[in-house]
Amino acid sequence: MLEKLVAIIEEKLNVEGMEITEATSFQDDLDADSLDLFELTMALEEEFGVEIPSEELSSFTTVGSVLTYLEEKGVQA
């Protein structure tokens, strides 16, 4: 799951070649802004077939927080 998520993040946020772990912060480590998070969310919805209400975006601070959210939604990678 983490691997798949990282691959999506790498592609959508143009951060290939950067170290990405669960602790990676979108804002501090990847310089992602709110538009990047919209982008990422749309990609996650497409990939995993879930609907992510846009209110959730503010809780997506680290890669781990997205992972937890997807797992709680019952997403199987």
Next chain:
Amino acid sequence: MKTKITELLGIEYPIIQGGMAWVAEHNLAAAVSNAGGLGLIGAASAPPEVVREEIRKCKELTDKPFGVNVMLLNPNAEEVAKVVVEEGVKVVTTGAGNPSKFMEMWKAAGVKVIPVVASVAMAKMMERAGADAVVAEGMESGGHIGSTTTMALVPQVVDGVSIPVIAAGGIADGRGFAAAMMLGAEGVQMGTRFVAAKESIVHANYKEKLIKAKDIDSTVTGMSTGHPVRSIKNKMTKEYLRLEKEGADFMELEKLTLGSLRNAVMDGDVINGTVMAGQIAGLVKAEDSCQDIILEIMNDAKKLLGK
């Protein structure tokens, strides 16, 4: 001119006045609405009761539809969102964030919701959340901006959603209006041209600075903070950009801009204040009435569009 936006909003011309903080108050909003466009009151960070007062004053000046721009970063956003419903405002545009949590309340009250977006993904998400239209705002705009130009953003948003798209950023005359239509927009939103309007209450110094501005006179501060703002170059922006280059921290930069828009708009401090304006300021040459602005744009655009 009939477009999906004139039909949606019940207005004569598909021209919306931007919901600019401090500038978009009841006099300007009513003048734009009376001229057949859609005027907006910019709630910005005003307390809810001030917004209510503005709405009531606007109603005294016009019986046409007008809207309120709700700035979602405002700690009072929720109360402002309710005031809009209580006062029977018909249109809301939203800026600086995600309006999803207010969508249900607004839709239930029959308010048309038009979020301002700066990317295709954001537009898609707003469409899904129930938005009636979106304003696709390019980085030519004044004030808080995204990073994509109007020319590039508008057609991509048009292709990405099925709700009507209003183009904003860099539009101040009939040519800009016609170009926006060619990109697939159903209307335009303009800020800068209306800031210089006769009915605009901005200080004479602000208007003069805007009218004198040339094509290259705007600059963007705050890139490093993640909240870029376009304004006309002055002592403040130069100082800000110097500090930014030196890697000054957020708090230090904030000190320069705290209250600076208000100081420019209300007190006419165009030296240390923030004179927000778009790149198109160079095209704005005179202080025209809102009616003259709208009629000129529509006449020119109709000729260009062959309508």
